Amino acid sequence: MSGMLFTSMQWFMVFCAVVCTVRLVLGPTAADRLVALNVMSGIVLAFLVLRGVQQGRHIYLDVALVYDIFGFLGFLAIARFLKDRLEHEEES
Amino acid sequence: MTVILLVLVLILSVYALAARDLLHGIIALSAVSLLCALMFYLLHAPDVAITEAAVGAGITTVVFIGVIRNTERKDRG
Numbered sequence: 001m002s003g004m005l006f007t008s009m010q011w012f013m014v015f016c017a018v019v020c021t022v023r024l025v026l027g028p029t030a031a032d033r034l035v036a037l038n039v040m041s042g043i044v045l046a047f048l049v050l051r052g053v054q055q056g057r058h059i060y061l062d063v064a065l066v067y068d069i070f071g072f073l074g075f076l077a078i079a080r081f082l083k084d085r086l087e088h089e090e091e092s
Numbered sequence: 093m094t095v096i097l098l099v100l101v102l103i104l105s106v107y108a109l110a111a112r113d114l115l116h117g118i119i120a121l122s123a124v125s126l127l128c129a130l131m132f133y134l135l136h137a138p139d140v141a142i143t144e145a146a147v148g149a150g151i152t153t154v155v156f157i158g159v160i161r162n163t164e165r166k167d168r169g
Contacts, residue, residue, distance in 0.1 A: 014096055019125075021100050023124055026109050033119045040123060045132050051133070063133055063141045067126075070150025074122055077157040081115070084161070 006054045013047045034078055039073050096136060101127050114165055118156045125149050 017040055045064055052060030066078040101124055108120035125148030132141040 010093065014093055016098065018096065021103065021123070024120065025103065030113070030115050030119070035114055037123050037126075040130050041126060045125055047130065048133060048144030057138075059138045060133070061143060063129070066142045067129060067145035067149060068145045071126070073150045077154045078115070078119065078122075081157050081161060084127050085165075 006050065009050060010047060013043050013050070016043050030082060031066075034082065039077055040076070042058070049081075064081075093132070093169045097131055097134070099129055101131070112166065114160050118153060118160070121156070122149060125152070 017036065020036050020043065021041040024033050024040070026037060027033045045068055048064035048067070049061065052058075104124045104127070106122045108117045108124060111117040111120065118119055125144060128148065129141045129144040132138075
């Protein structure tokens with residue numbers, strides 16, 4: 001029973017990642033793509049934790065921890081770049 | 093599951109190569125690195141996945157953003 005629940009939730013998260021990829025490729029503006037990437041990061045993070053709980057090994061949870069810390073740095077850099085560009089466009 | 097994720101990696105890689113706006117390419121590249129880390133994880137290599145998550149998702153995105161901040165954003169070719 002619990003194995004079937006784990007498997008079905010993992011498939012559902014893969015489906016959500018596919019939908020996010022569609023938005024990431026088609027999205028008209030850069031902000032759409034950034035939000036799609038952020039949502040996909042959250043989905044993959046939940047997937048990693050779910051798989052770690054299913055396998056019952058500690059090292060699997062470390063991957064989720066490290067990705068959460070370093071992924072946030074990347075999103076922060078992209079968001080700051082977008083903010084600077086918007087301010088630059090308003091001045092000119 | 094592995095096949096679907098590999099198809100996603102392929103689509104995003106092609107888009108990262110073909111995007112005219114370099115910022116969109118960087119975002120697609122970050123997603124590729126995220127899905128690659130997930131692939132390593134699913135193939136029972138969590139230590140490789142930790143390295144890929146730290147280097148691929150964190151460091152390269154920051155470095156590329158710094159590069160296009162100091163140069164031009166649009167691709168000329």
